[in-house]
Amino acid sequence: MTTGSWIAVDAMGGDEGLAVMLAGVAEARRRYDGTHFFLVGDEARIAEGLKKHPNLTANSEIVHAPDVIRGDEKPGAALRRAKTTSMGVAIDLVKQGRAAAAVSSGNTGALMAMAKLSLRTMKGIDRPALAGLMPSLGKHDTVVLDLGANTECDARNLEEFAIMGAAYARTMLDLKSPKVALLNIGTEDMKGTDEIREAAAALRAATHLPLTFEGFIEGDKLSRGDVDVIVCDGFSGNVALKTAEGTARFVADLLRIAFSSSVRSKIGFLISRPATALLRDRLDPNNHNGAVFLGLNGLVVKSHGGANETGVANAIAVAAKSVRDDLATKIAEDLQHFAQTMPAETAEAAA
Amino acid sequence: MTTGSWIAVDAMGGDEGLAVMLAGVAEARRRYDGTHFFLVGDEARIAEGLKKHPNLTANSEIVHAPDVIRGDEKPGAALRRAKTTSMGVAIDLVKQGRAAAAVSSGNTGALMAMAKLSLRTMKGIDRPALAGLMPSLGKHDTVVLDLGANTECDARNLEEFAIMGAAYARTMLDLKSPKVALLNIGTEDMKGTDEIREAAAALRAATHLPLTFEGFIEGDKLSRGDVDVIVCDGFSGNVALKTAEGTARFVADLLRIAFSSSVRSKIGFLISRPATALLRDRLDPNNHNGAVFLGLNGLVVKSHGGANETGVANAIAVAAKSVRDDLATKIAEDLQHFAQTMPAETAEAAA
Numbered sequence: 028m029t030t031g032s033w034i035a036v037d038a039m040g041g042d043e044g045l046a047v048m049l050a051g052v053a054e055a056r057r058r059y060d061g062t063h064f065f066l067v068g069d070e071a072r073i074a075e076g077l078k079k080h081p082n083l084t085a086n087s088e089i090v091h092a093p094d095v096i097r098g099d100e101k102p103g104a105a106l107r108r109a110k111t112t113s114m115g116v117a118i119d120l121v122k123q124g125r126a127a128a129a130v131s132s133g134n135t136g137a138l139m140a141m142a143k144l145s146l147r148t149m150k151g152i153d154r155p156a157l158a159g160l161m162p163s164l165g166k167h168d169t170v171v172l173d174l175g176a177n178t179e180c181d182a183r184n185l186e187e188f189a190i191m192g193a194a195y196a197r198t199m200l201d202l203k204s205p206k207v208a209l210l211n212i213g214t215e216d217m218k219g220t221d222e223i224r225e226a227a228a229a230l231r232a233a234t235h236l237p238l239t240f241e242g243f244i245e246g247d248k249l250s251r252g253d254v255d256v257i258v259c260d261g262f263s264g265n266v267a268l269k270t271a272e273g274t275a276r277f278v279a280d281l282l283r284i285a286f287s288s289s290v291r292s293k294i295g296f297l298i299s300r301p302a303t304a305l306l307r308d309r310l311d312p313n314n315h316n317g318a319v320f321l322g323l324n325g326l327v328v329k330s331h332g333g334a335n336e337t338g339v340a341n342a343i344a345v346a347a348k349s350v351r352d353d354l355a356t357k358i359a360e361d362l363q364h365f366a367q368t369m370p371a372e373t374a375e376a377a378a
Numbered sequence: 379m380t381t382g383s384w385i386a387v388d389a390m391g392g393d394e395g396l397a398v399m400l401a402g403v404a405e406a407r408r409r410y411d412g413t414h415f416f417l418v419g420d421e422a423r424i425a426e427g428l429k430k431h432p433n434l435t436a437n438s439e440i441v442h443a444p445d446v447i448r449g450d451e452k453p454g455a456a457l458r459r460a461k462t463t464s465m466g467v468a469i470d471l472v473k474q475g476r477a478a479a480a481v482s483s484g485n486t487g488a489l490m491a492m493a494k495l496s497l498r499t500m501k502g503i504d505r506p507a508l509a510g511l512m513p514s515l516g517k518h519d520t521v522v523l524d525l526g527a528n529t530e531c532d533a534r535n536l537e538e539f540a541i542m543g544a545a546y547a548r549t550m551l552d553l554k555s556p557k558v559a560l561l562n563i564g565t566e567d568m569k570g571t572d573e574i575r576e577a578a579a580a581l582r583a584a585t586h587l588p589l590t591f592e593g594f595i596e597g598d599k600l601s602r603g604d605v606d607v608i609v610c611d612g613f614s615g616n617v618a619l620k621t622a623e624g625t626a627r628f629v630a631d632l633l634r635i636a637f638s639s640s641v642r643s644k645i646g647f648l649i650s651r652p653a654t655a656l657l658r659d660r661l662d663p664n665n666h667n668g669a670v671f672l673g674l675n676g677l678v679v680k681s682h683g684g685a686n687e688t689g690v691a692n693a694i695a696v697a698a699k700s701v702r703d704d705l706a707t708k709i710a711e712d713l714q715h716f717a718q719t720m721p722a723e724t725a726e727a728a729a
Contacts, residue, residue, distance in 0.1 A: 101568070164631060175563050178571050212526050212616040220529050220613065246620030250628035262571065263617050265563040269597030270618045274625035277601035280515060281660055285653035295650025302636035302643035309632055
C-alpha cells in the first residue's frame with residue numbers, strides 16, 4: 028500500500044446521502060485505476076452500501092467514525108467534535124500519512140477549520156486558499172481563488188494565491204505557463220485597492236515563474252477563457268463565483284419561461300432540445316465540482332454539498348490528479364523561486 | 379422655467395455618438411412631457427443633429443462646450459479640464475441650480491470625480507455611492523449599490539448606502555418599504571467582515587425607517603428578486619454586477635453555439651425565435667440603464683457608454699423620476715431619522 032494511491036472520503040457528509048457518495052467513489056475508481064479509498068463513516072451503513080459496488084469493495088477500506096458534522100454546525104463546535112466525525116477522521120488519515128488526500132461534501136466552514144488546524148499551513152505560505160473551477164468559453168475551465176477562506180487579504184496573500192493557483196492549473200489543466208490575472212474593478216494600473224496594485228507589481232517582476240501574469244481582469248470577462256487563473260480575496264471570489272452560478276440559473280429560468288410562453292415556442296423547444304441539453308451539461312456545477320484547499324501540508328478537496336454521483340467523482344478526480352502530479356511539491360518549488368526575487372527583508376519574513 | 383423640470387444632458391459623452399444621445403433624449407421627451415433639456419456640447423453639431431427631432435427642439439436649449447472628456451482620461455486630468463467639457467458644463471448647470479439633474483454616457487471615473495468636487499457630499503453623508511439596476515426574476519429590477527465609487531467601506535458607509543438605496547427604490551420602483559439586504563458570503567450572523575456585521579446590527583435596530591432589513595444575501599441569490607435593494611462596498615458591487623453581465627452574455631453565447639450545432643437545432647431556433655427574443659430583451663443592459671450617484675447635493679446619472687437610444691432614454695428616466703419624486707429630500711429625511719436611533723456620540727459624529 029503506497030500513500031500516493033489512497034484517498035480518504037468522508038462518506039457521510041453532503042446533502043445527497045451515503046448512496047450518492049459511494050456511487051461517486053465507484054465512478055472515480057473506474058476512472059483512476061490505481062487509486063484506493065478509505066471510506067470514512069458509519070461502518071455498518073457503508074458495508075451495506077458497498078454491496079452495490081463490488082469493484083469498489085476490492086479497492087477500499089472502511090474506517091469507522093460514529094458522528095457526522097451537520098451542515099449548519101459552526102466551525103468552532105465542529106472542531107471540538109472532530110475526532111469522532113467522518114470529516115475529522117478523513118482529514119486525520121491525511122495527517123497520519125495514510126491517505127494522500129481527503130474529499131468531503133460536508134460543511135465548508137468546518138472542513139476549512141479542521142483542515143487548517145490539523146494539517147497546518149505549508150512553510151512559506153501565510154494563508155491557505157480555496158481554489159475552484161469555473162466554466163468558460165475557452166477550451167477548459169478557469170481556476171478561481173480564493174473562494175472564501177480569507178475575507179480580507181494583503182498583497183503577500185494575493186501573490187501566494189497566484190503562485191498556488193498557477194501550480195494548480197499546471198496540474199488540473201495540463202498547462203505549462205498558465206495565464207494569471209488579478210480580479211479588479213478596472214484594467215488600468217491605478218484601479219483597485221493598494222493590496223491589489225502591490226501584488227500586481229510583485230507578480231509583474233517575477234518573470235522567471237512558470238506563469239504568465241496578465242494584469243487585471245474585470246468581472247464581465249471571467250467566463251471568457253482569456254486567462255487560466257483568476258486571483259482575488261475570498262470575499263470577492265465568493266461573490267463572483269456565486270453570482271456567476273446564480274446568473275446562469277437565472278438565465279436558464281428565463282429561458283424556460285420564454286420557451287413555455289406559447290405553443291410555438293414549446294414546439295421550438297422540443298426540436299432544439301439536444302441543443303439546450305448541451306447547454307445544461309456545460310453549465311452543470313457537477314461538471315466543475317471539486318474545490319481544493321491550497322497551501323496546507325496535505326490535500327483536502329471540498330465537493331459541493333448537493334453534488335450528484337458525477338460531481339462526487341469529479342471532486343475525487345481533482346484529488347487524484349493533484350496527488351498524481353505532486354501538486355504540493357510544485358507549489359513549494361515555485362514559492363522558493365518567488366521568494367528569491369523579492370527584496371531581502373520580505374524574503375526573510377516569508378522564509 | 380422651473381428648475382425641477384430641466385435636465386442637463388452631456389450630448390458628447392459615450393461611445394455611440396451624438397446622434398444616439400439626441401435620439402435617446404427625444405425618446406425620453408416623449409415619455410416625460412413636462413421635462414426640458416439642456417443639450418451640452420458642440421453647439422453647431424447639436425443644432426445640426428436637432429433637425430431630426432423637431433419636438434425636442436421646442437423643449438431644449440443648447441449650451442455650448444467645446445471639449446469632450448475621453449473614455450480613457452484619468453479623473454485627475456479630467457478635473458483640470460472640467461470647465462470647457464460637455465461633462466463638466468452639464469454638472470455645473472446642476473450646481474448653479476439651472477438643471478435638476480445631469481446625465482452623461484461618458485467616462486465613469488471622471489464623472490464621479492467631477493460630480494463629487496462640484497456638487498459636494500450631502501450633509502450627514504460620509505461618502506456618495508453609485509446605485510444601479512439589475513434584472514431579476516421578480517416583478518421589477520433590483521437596486522444595487524455601491525457599484526464602484528468606494529473600493530473600501532466601513533460600517534457607517536454601508537448603513538448610509540442602505541438608507542440612500544431604499545429611498546431610491548421607493549422612487550424608482552414605487553415601493554413603500556423596500557426590502558434591503560447586505561451582500562455577504564453566507565447568511566449566518568458571524569459571516570463576513572466586521573464592517574458588514576456592524577452595519578447589519580445598526581440596520582436591524584433602525585426599525586422605524588421606511589425599509590425592511592432582510593439581513594445578508596449571497597451572490598447566487600442576487601437575481602432572484604427576493605429583495606429590492608442590495609448593499610455592498612464598491613469593489614464587491616462592481617465585481618457582482620459585471621460578473622452577472624458577463625455570465626448572462628456567456629450563457630447567451632453558449633446558447634448560440636448550441637443552437638447552431640446541428641440542422642435540427644437551427645430549425646428549433648427559428649421556430650422558438652420569439653421566445654429567445656423575449657429573453658434577449660429581458661437581459662438587454664439598455665433596459666436596465668442609468669446608475670445614479672446618491673448622496674451629492676444634486677443629481678447625476680451615469681448612462682452606459684455603449685447605451686443605444688432606448689438605453690439613453692432609460693437613464694434620463696432615472697433622472698426624471700428622481701427629480702419628480704424629490705429623491706434628495708427623502709434621503710435627507712431618512713438620514714435624520716436614522717441618526718436619531720444611534721448612540722449619542724455616533725449621531726454627533728454624523729451630524
